[in-house]
């Protein structure tokens with residue numbers, strides 16, 4: 001058994017929680033290798049001390065902030081509701097605007113402007129109104 | 139949202155552990171507080187769509203670890219990497235007779251904990267989940283989304299680096 005093998009095996013045993021009693025092959029290597037002896041002691045000690053690291057506690061302020069996430073986040077759509085009202089009004093008014101424009105601009109330029117407005121209106125409806133309605137997580 | 143997945147219950151059950159994990163991975167209270175807030179915002183946002191294919195704890199730990207990994211990756215981009223001598227590159231004749239004595243006398247766990255955030259993000263995550271959250275290979279592999287065999291490698295490498303960092307800070311060469 002090489003030193004590298006020994007150290008790898010030892011690490012696996014540490015993870016399984018059974019590094020105190022070594023298999024014969026590892027024990028034999030240990031009895032002839034001072035380097036691995038030192039390694040074993042230091043890694044066992046490190047392993048033990050890592051398990052003893054104390055838990056860091058969050059402050060009360062942080063706990064309160066975390067608990068208030070639910071209230072804060074739920075209030076946001078209500079605060080923004082006037083924006084939805086404006087959007088609804090725009091959607092309602094857009095056909096009237098289109099009829100008005102097609103009556104007063106019945107030329108090719110008018111048709112192009114109408115098509116442009118129609119496309120922009122559709123993109124607007126799809127991206128800002130329908131997408132959040134169906135894909136929002138709130 | 140069912141009572142099982144009630145946000146305030148999740149906060150009460152996981153806040154301390156998430157904060158502790160973030161603190162040990164990121165190394166500062168300020169960063170840990172920001173990361174914890176990020177984590178719970180994501181949990182709140184995703185909770186309504188949580189389908190329960192995975193355990194809720196695995197899902198929470200995955201979010202926590204990803205938030206910390208992203209923060210660490212951004213930090214590494216903006217700072218110099220931690221100085222580290224890989225264990226294999228140190229000559230044999232520099233070994234001292236009993237480096238383990240230093241470990242045996244050492245009582246300052248905070249110092250050791252601070253060394254965790256000098257590891258690579260994946261190593262820091264694996265070490266923290268294994269030692270501070272008592273997780274096994276399967277759980278760590280689920281959370282970090284790496285094969286079980288890689289968990290062993292990452293843990294081994296993390297321990298090696300910690301060992302080297304501590305011995306180095308004590309002025310001892312391996």
Ligand SMILES: [Zn+2]
Nearest residue numbers: 002003033036
């Ligand atoms: Zn050896």
